Amino acid sequence: xxxxxxxxxxxxxxxxxxxxxxxxxxxxxxxxxxxxxxxxxxxxxxxxxxxxxxxxxxxxxxxxxxxxxxxxxxxxxxxxxxxxxxxxxxxxxxxxxxxxxxxxxxxxxxxxxxxxxxxxxxxxxxxxxxxxxxxxxxxxxxxxxxxxxxxxxxxxxxxxxxxxxxxxxxxxxxxxxxxxxxxxxxxxxxxxxxxxxxxxxxxxxxxxxxxxxxxxxxxxxxxxxxxxxxxxxxxxxxxxxxxxxxxxx
Amino acid sequence: xxxxxxxxxxxxxxxxxxxxxxxxxxxxxxxxxxxxxxxxxxxxxxxxxxxxxxxxxxxxxxxxxxxxxxxxxxxxxxxxxxxxxxxxxxxxxxxxxxxxxxxxxxxxxxxxxxxxxxxxxxxxxxxxxxxxxxxxxxxxxxxxxxxxxxxxxxxxxxxxxxxxxxxxxxxxxxxxxxxxxxxxxxxxxxxxxxxxxxxxxxxxxxxxxxxxxxxxxxxxxxxxxxxxxxxxxxxxxxxxxxxxxxxxxxxxxxxxxxxxxxxxxxxxxxxxxxxxxxxxxxxxxxxxxxxxxxxxxxxxxxxxxxxxx
Numbered sequence: 001x002x003x004x005x006x007x008x009x010x011x012x013x014x015x016x017x018x019x020x021x022x023x024x025x026x027x028x029x030x031x032x033x034x035x036x037x038x039x040x041x042x043x044x045x046x047x048x049x050x051x052x053x054x055x056x057x058x059x060x061x062x063x064x065x066x067x068x069x070x071x072x073x074x075x076x077x078x079x080x081x082x083x084x085x086x087x088x089x090x091x092x093x094x095x096x097x098x099x100x101x102x103x104x105x106x107x108x109x110x111x112x113x114x115x116x117x118x119x120x121x122x123x124x125x126x127x128x129x130x131x132x133x134x135x136x137x138x139x140x141x142x143x144x145x146x147x148x149x150x151x152x153x154x155x156x157x158x159x160x161x162x163x164x165x166x167x168x169x170x171x172x173x174x175x176x177x178x179x180x181x182x183x184x185x186x187x188x189x190x191x192x193x194x195x196x197x198x199x200x201x202x203x204x205x206x207x208x209x210x211x212x213x214x215x216x217x218x219x220x221x222x223x224x225x226x227x228x229x230x231x232x233x234x235x236x237x238x239x240x241x242x243x244x245x246x247x248x249x
Numbered sequence: 250x251x252x253x254x255x256x257x258x259x260x261x262x263x264x265x266x267x268x269x270x271x272x273x274x275x276x277x278x279x280x281x282x283x284x285x286x287x288x289x290x291x292x293x294x295x296x297x298x299x300x301x302x303x304x305x306x307x308x309x310x311x312x313x314x315x316x317x318x319x320x321x322x323x324x325x326x327x328x329x330x331x332x333x334x335x336x337x338x339x340x341x342x343x344x345x346x347x348x349x350x351x352x353x354x355x356x357x358x359x360x361x362x363x364x365x366x367x368x369x370x371x372x373x374x375x376x377x378x379x380x381x382x383x384x385x386x387x388x389x390x391x392x393x394x395x396x397x398x399x400x401x402x403x404x405x406x407x408x409x410x411x412x413x414x415x416x417x418x419x420x421x422x423x424x425x426x427x428x429x430x431x432x433x434x435x436x437x438x439x440x441x442x443x444x445x446x447x448x449x450x451x452x453x454x455x456x457x458x459x460x461x462x463x464x465x466x467x468x469x470x471x472x473x474x475x476x477x478x479x480x481x482x483x484x485x486x487x488x489x490x491x492x493x494x495x496x497x498x499x500x501x502x503x504x505x506x507x508x509x510x511x512x513x514x515x516x517x518x519x520x521x522x523x524x525x526x527x528x529x530x531x532x533x534x535x536x537x538x539x540x541x542x543x544x545x546x547x548x549x550x551x552x553x554x555x556x557x558x
Contacts, residue, residue, distance in 0.1 A: 125345050
């Protein structure tokens with residue numbers, strides 16, 4: 001069984017981004033870029049499925065600029081067998097990415113697609129669901145547990161107030177939540193091995209996909225700042241202030 | 250054109266998130282219709298009909314819609330979508346699950362997690378874990394939107410008298426099946442809608458110690474929350490997580506205990522009316538957003554606070 005794992009190159013989660021002074025966007029020049037953390041969990045899960053014998057091949061795919069090759073090499077170092085980059089300098093919105101991924105799915109014919117529930121840059125939380133819809137496949141978002149069998153997959157999902165388990169007929173799309181697994185540290189020998197693995201490059205034109213953005217960003221601004229309040233000396237003062245000043249208790 | 254709001258419910262109760270989403274719909278302007286897609290959910294439709302400002306309730310009732318499976322609910326929304334210019338979902342686990350499926354089938358973009366309505370096609374939304382706010386304009390004919398519920402004041406649950414129109418429920422997709430649900434039973438209010446939230450962080454040190462927040466939460470009638478660090482460390486369940494990757498809350502009072510205040514946590518609670526922080530590290534970033542900070546050992550301060558209330 002082949003598993004496809006889409007991954008995105010994003011600003012590293014430790015970087016505090018700065019809004020550009022002309023409000024045209026955030027400044028991402030010279031900041032550290034990494035694989036979207038939720039996608040890293042997806043690569044780890046697919047690799048574990050392969051290691052357990054449930055999956056036979058793991059193919060990583062990324063859509064974006066040439067440097068996304070680095071992100072794909074990381075996926076290969078974690079355990080993906082080969083990679084595909086759909087290379088473009090164009091701004092890609094979730095619907096366009098879903099269309100590109102559908103074209104790659106049509107070509108690769110995987111039984112399972114596992115990807116992160118959201119990217120930590122645009123925080124859209126759309127691509128997996130959109131891909132499932134375009135393919136007419138069932139979906140299980142926010143997965144915290146995945147159990148794969150020959151023609152179906154059981155997925156436990158993080159929902160409001162608890163957990164929910166659904167069973168999907170394959171092929172299917174799964175999006176990952178935080179608790180699904182803890183991605184392994186990539187070792188130097190595996191980084192070296194990853195350099196020798198196949199990385200194919202395609203373009204949106206070759207896949208016949210129109211990636212024109214549908215949403216225009218008019219401006220990007222700083223969130224309203226919250227000013228610091230007072231430090232109280234003890235619990236008694238705190239209770240007094242909550243009662244008489246803030247009037248919330 | 251009219252606006253369609255997808256109701257959040259459990260086949261018995263209309264959830265408060267629906268009221269915030271109707272409020273967002275009213276900001277766009279136009280007749281607001283509410284779709285209740287469920288099974289044996291007439292009671293929900295009747296509650297929706299009473300919501301202030303709702304012009305019509307669509308009730309699609311059938312076994313395929315019993316468990317909120319994304320495939321079926323999305324198909325149900327699409328079955329009625331053609332008469333609407335805007336389709337709004339609350340940005341809850343179920344709304345986020347279904348909305349992009351609807352958008353992709355309509356070949357339109359989705360605007361996720363809106364914070365405000367600037368005009369019928371322009372909205373603000375958080376990016377980079379709330380560290381920046383984007384103002385975006387949708388060029389598509391139909392706007393599929395998820396609404397950050399804490400950013401819109403709920404409309405009144407009573408006072409309306411909308412007609413209920415029945416819709417044929419869609420057939421089951423046959424591709425997905427509901428197996429089970431484990432909902433944490435709790436007498437406490439729901440985290441996302443609570444007026445008081447007591448949250449614990451890694452400072453509590455263990456799952457055992459985390460339980461010391463129970464008494465404080467009981468005294469305050471509060472929901473319990475946790476930072477991602479506390480969840481990752483196994484001190485608290487994942488659905489308690491407050492932050493960009495967890496729940497977004499905006500209660501009247503937010504008490505952060507042993508939470509340092511990572512950016513991703515602040516993104517989930519900084520819209521709270523009053524924030525109290527208890528932490529022994531005076532340099533903790535949480536004090537930068539707290540209205541009242543107490544620099545103290547939480548193991549002494551929490552029992553003392555509980556007693557003083």
